[in-house]
Amino acid sequence: MPSLVTSPPRELQHLSMDTDNKKAGKCRGGNLKSRLQCRSTQATNSDGLCFEEMSQWSNSLDRLLSSKYGMSIFQAFLKSEFSDENIEFWVVCEDYKKIRSSFRMSSRAKKIFKRYIQAEAPREINIDHKTREVIRRNIMAPSAVCFDDAQKIVYGLMERDSYPRFLKSDIYRTLLDSTSESVKM
Template sequence: MFKNDSILGPCTQSELCFADTHDSDGSSSSSRQSLKNTAKWAASLENLLEDPEGVKRFREFLKKEFSEENVLFWLACEDFKKTQDKKQMQEKAKEIYTTFLSSKASSQVNVEGQSQLNEKILEEPHPLMFQKLQDQIFNLMKYDSYTRFLKSDLFLKHKRTEEEEEDLPDAQTAAKRASRIYNT
């Protein structure tokens, strides 16, 4: 994780903040809210990255693979592109550079062309200044980590849980959820 989570913005319950809520079977109770998403996640990396729960699960997987910095960099770049205020853009550009791209970065990503970036260009940031590097990381994730994620126990467990929940009538599903939540 990087030193300043401000790059990702404030965390809401539907995003990345509820990692410690688990049911008696060890699965996250929050996954019940968006279970039908595993099919969307499997359709494309783009779909996965658009879903806060998908990002959370992908991050869990990447953390185990020691490559979480890739998705964090991609998310930081997405946030950066949405920044309008010049001063805020400068601050975020410097944070992205120091966290992911400098030779002393705490969560350095491995991309071609990062040596061409220096602190001088950070003085005049523009929304697409990291686009080429972000695209490299996206492709690295898409053709490497993402394919392994779809075969991982983490993903397959969520998919099985989704299928089991679909097979239960609504009343049973609610009772099962309540049972897990309250461990009765």
């Protein structure tokens, strides 16, 4: 059965909060901040992640989410705050829109509903009752747009709440500062 959650790219998986798998050598820092500092120098040198791209993330949430690295780092930040269900739902909806098979669409819509939409869902997102009911009706005959209203609400919540916190966070500031310093060298 395919997973509903998109995992970060292989090269950024060590940004997770799992301290059991610490990197050897100078990237041995036990917290996310020190791992991001180390990662930023590596990213600037070998992965193509640069100060200019990261500084663009502060222009809009769209810019952040359209970047492979930005998305992964934002997800890591939200996980560290135990509030990653919104970005997870948004990503799942983006993947859902790409499904062309009506059977797969129906099956996936039901899974998404059970995981994120229904009351007391394991990863319940914060949407109003009216939107929840519209989606309940929409999944009876699912289409690519049946989660659009909830996705817009979730995007708005992230844009007004999580995204500004991310931009002010130590994670983003440290990453931006350390890449800025490596550019100056």
